[in-house]
Amino acid sequence: MRRPTLEAVAALAGVSRATVSRVVNGAANVKPDVRTAVMRAVDELGYIPNSAARSLVTRRTDSIALVVSEPPSRVFSDDPFFSAVIRAVSQELEAADRQVILMLASSPAGHARVERYVAGGHVDGVILLSMHGADPLPAALGRSRVPMISHGRPVSSLPVPYCDCDNEGGARTAVEHLIGLGRRRVATIAGPPDMTAAQDRLAGYRAALTAANRRPLVAPGDFTRESGANAMRNLLADDPEVDAVFAASDLMALGALGALRAAGRRVPEDVAVAGFDDIELARFSEPPLTTVRQPVAEVAACIVTMLLAAEPPTAPVILPTELVVRASA
Amino acid sequence: MRRPTLEAVAALAGVSRATVSRVVNGAANVKPDVRTAVMRAVDELGYIPNSAARSLVTRRTDSIALVVSEPPSRVFSDDPFFSAVIRAVSQELEAADRQVILMLASSPAGHARVERYVAGGHVDGVILLSMHGADPLPAALGRSRVPMISHGRPVSSLPVPYCDCDNEGGARTAVEHLIGLGRRRVATIAGPPDMTAAQDRLAGYRAALTAANRRPLVAPGDFTRESGANAMRNLLADDPEVDAVFAASDLMALGALGALRAAGRRVPEDVAVAGFDDIELARFSEPPLTTVRQPVAEVAACIVTMLLAAEPPTAPVILPTELVVRASA
DNA sequence: CTGAAAGCGCTTACAG
DNA sequence: CTGAAAGCGCTTACAG
Numbered sequence: 131m132r133r134p135t136l137e138a139v140a141a142l143a144g145v146s147r148a149t150v151s152r153v154v155n156g157a158a159n160v161k162p163d164v165r166t167a168v169m170r171a172v173d174e175l176g177y178i179p180n181s182a183a184r185s186l187v188t189r190r191t192d193s194i195a196l197v198v199s200e201p202p203s204r205v206f207s208d209d210p211f212f213s214a215v216i217r218a219v220s221q222e223l224e225a226a227d228r229q230v231i232l233m234l235a236s237s238p239a240g241h242a243r244v245e246r247y248v249a250g251g252h253v254d255g256v257i258l259l260s261m262h263g264a265d266p267l268p269a270a271l272g273r274s275r276v277p278m279i280s281h282g283r284p285v286s287s288l289p290v291p292y293c294d295c296d297n298e299g300g301a302r303t304a305v306e307h308l309i310g311l312g313r314r315r316v317a318t319i320a321g322p323p324d325m326t327a328a329q330d331r332l333a334g335y336r337a338a339l340t341a342a343n344r345r346p347l348v349a350p351g352d353f354t355r356e357s358g359a360n361a362m363r364n365l366l367a368d369d370p371e372v373d374a375v376f377a378a379s380d381l382m383a384l385g386a387l388g389a390l391r392a393a394g395r396r397v398p399e400d401v402a403v404a405g406f407d408d409i410e411l412a413r414f415s416e417p418p419l420t421t422v423r424q425p426v427a428e429v430a431a432c433i434v435t436m437l438l439a440a441e442p443p444t445a446p447v448i449l450p451t452e453l454v455v456r457a458s459a
Numbered sequence: 460m461r462r463p464t465l466e467a468v469a470a471l472a473g474v475s476r477a478t479v480s481r482v483v484n485g486a487a488n489v490k491p492d493v494r495t496a497v498m499r500a501v502d503e504l505g506y507i508p509n510s511a512a513r514s515l516v517t518r519r520t521d522s523i524a525l526v527v528s529e530p531p532s533r534v535f536s537d538d539p540f541f542s543a544v545i546r547a548v549s550q551e552l553e554a555a556d557r558q559v560i561l562m563l564a565s566s567p568a569g570h571a572r573v574e575r576y577v578a579g580g581h582v583d584g585v586i587l588l589s590m591h592g593a594d595p596l597p598a599a600l601g602r603s604r605v606p607m608i609s610h611g612r613p614v615s616s617l618p619v620p621y622c623d624c625d626n627e628g629g630a631r632t633a634v635e636h637l638i639g640l641g642r643r644r645v646a647t648i649a650g651p652p653d654m655t656a657a658q659d660r661l662a663g664y665r666a667a668l669t670a671a672n673r674r675p676l677v678a679p680g681d682f683t684r685e686s687g688a689n690a691m692r693n694l695l696a697d698d699p700e701v702d703a704v705f706a707a708s709d710l711m712a713l714g715a716l717g718a719l720r721a722a723g724r725r726v727p728e729d730v731a732v733a734g735f736d737d738i739e740l741a742r743f744s745e746p747p748l749t750t751v752r753q754p755v756a757e758v759a760a761c762i763v764t765m766l767l768a769a770e771p772p773t774a775p776v777i778l779p780t781e782l783v784v785r786a787s788a
Numbered sequence: 789c790t791g792a793a794a795g796c797g798c799t800t801a802c803a804g
Numbered sequence: 805c806t807g808a809a810a811g812c813g814c815t816t817a818c819a820g
Binding site (some may be wrong): 133167176178179181182183185186202203205206210212213216217220224229231232246247249250251252273274275336402427 | 505507508509510511512514515520531532534535539541542546547553559560562568572575576578579580581602603604627700
């Protein structure tokens with residue numbers, strides 16, 4: 131017993147396939163009684179359109195790929211920021227009646243899979259998330275001429291439209307806050323240098339320090355908690371005078387908090403700590419974390435709007451961040 | 460400039476569409492020089508088959524839906540067990556050259572989305588993960604006659620084939636271990652009662668206690684860390700004599716560890732603790748956790764094999780677990 | 789408002 | 805080993 135087709139519905143309702151198609155797709159110009167008859171037939175047979183057939187003619191799939199350039203462990207367990215972004219984007223896409231296809235592409239094999247999938251016409255658009263360095267994905271996907279928006283500024287030489295939060299401005303505000311607290315030696319724990327979010331936040335830190343005529347003190351990290359703890363230990367070793375730290379991600383700030391506690395430094399009395407992201411955990415840390423809130427939902431909404439727009443967007447959109455002051459700084 | 464079609468490749472190579480199709484699909488019987496000519500044309504045009512057209516005739520999509528009946532927060536951040544399972548299943552599916560479509564279906568709206576997607580013929584099969592109670596999904600999906608395998612024993616009245624680990628046996632072994640340690644008052648922190656994994660582990664606990672002629676002491680939990688901490692506090696309040704606890708998940712065991720520490724009880728000296736799952740964190744807790752290892756990779760492989768089998772499998776497959784003894788018990 | 793017909797881009801018996 | 809032709813299940817101008 132095969133799934134019923136349009137043909138079967140048409141036969142049962144006593145109309146043509148074209149009419150059934152119109153009713154199913156909600157076209158306006160169908161006589162009410164005909165519509166009713168068709169709907170009844172649809173219900174009776176449990177008819178659901180075959181999506182392959184539909185895609186073949188409409189050239190649409192109503193699916194969007196959300197491509198994350200990170201390994202599964204990081205997406206699924208480690209970083210609550212990813213889950214927040216994925217959740218927000220999914221919600222927007224679902225609201226727009228699109229199916230989300232989550233694809234992780236951290237390995238070359240993953241890249242190839244994504245390329246084939248997109249090139250095969252499985253999706254109407256691609257959202258790029260968490261790209262590192264000169265990710266080859268935009269160029270590869272560009273060939274299939276599928277609309278593509280990057281979540282966050284891409285490094286790509288290709289002009290991929292994107293939406294991002296104001297990483298530089300947010301970082302600068304946070305560092306200015308630390309300086310405004312009267313802190314003398316303000317360090318930063320930077321993110322991975324191959325990611326623009328990390329670059330921009332570092333630039334914001336430098337700008338604030340330069341404006342205040344201070345020497346920068348930078349410890350490298352990679353956005354993870356462990357790297358934050360390590361960096362904090364190094365910072366303390368390098369310069370025991372450190373009395374404030376801006377971590378380029380909350381997870382790193384949390385790591386730093388742990389390292390400071392282990393080193394017997396009080397937060398914020400001895401060392402003030404600020405983060406970036408405002409993940410949920412930031413409210414529950416000891417002490418609660420002062421941080422820069424990213425407008426996750428707004429960025430997600432913006433990206434989906436850009437992606438589904440009739441005209442491909444040209445200018446990037448930068449959304450403002452907000453400093454959330456809690457107990458840590 | 461549209462994507463090139465079979466037609467274009469055929470014209471360029473000077474052969475028929477049928478021949479191009481054969482080459483592209485790796486059919487054996489094509490003359491080497493013809494094959495070469497076609498491949499060259501494919502390369503030159505950057506031809507990639509249109510998947511909608513292909514699906515329409517083959518009635519296959521080479522995609523499999525992995526449906527998780529949990530909210531995004533739990534899948535993406537909270538529970539490392541999900542990420543392990545998703546990762547393992549994805550790996551197996553990719554090895555079998557299938558695309559994984561991850562779908563979360565914790566709300567009625569999510570259910571409807573999944574149903575429509577599956578009924579629309581988007582996938583060749585469905586893997587059900589983490590179903591609760593009498594989940595309506597199997598019945599709904601059953602109507603589309605898509606092959607379906609459950610990861611873990613379903614409650615469903617429908618005979619959904621499944622693969623699971625030996626939850627009852629694993630739990631019994633763990634509890635026997637606690638009793639073998641000479642513990643007198645062995646409690647359990649149970650999982651959500653609407654999940655078979657929780658039911659079976661509880662049954663294993665009861666069986667071991669009954670065999671040893673002990674009274675059961677059960678505190679309800681829901682597999683999360685917080686619920687484990689709560690349950691442990693209640694257990695301590697209900698019966699201060701408790702000197703061993705079997706938690707039905709590692710996350711709950713970790714929560715119990717925290718609660719015990721807060722209550723000033725030493726582990727394992729005062730209270731021995733065992734968990735279930737063997738998530739990565741289990742090795743790094745203080746003290747490292749004695750737990751029951753689930754064969755995550757093996758279950759994943761089994762499920763994919765069952766799903767892709769020519770004949771729909773009938774009997775469930777139960778894989779053995781293994782007690783991993785560390786410092787906590 | 790409705791239907792007949794063409795066509796989306798493939799695969800696959802069927803001949804040869 | 806290769807090609808001509810039918811057909812997968814839809815949508816959509818085009819007539820009427």
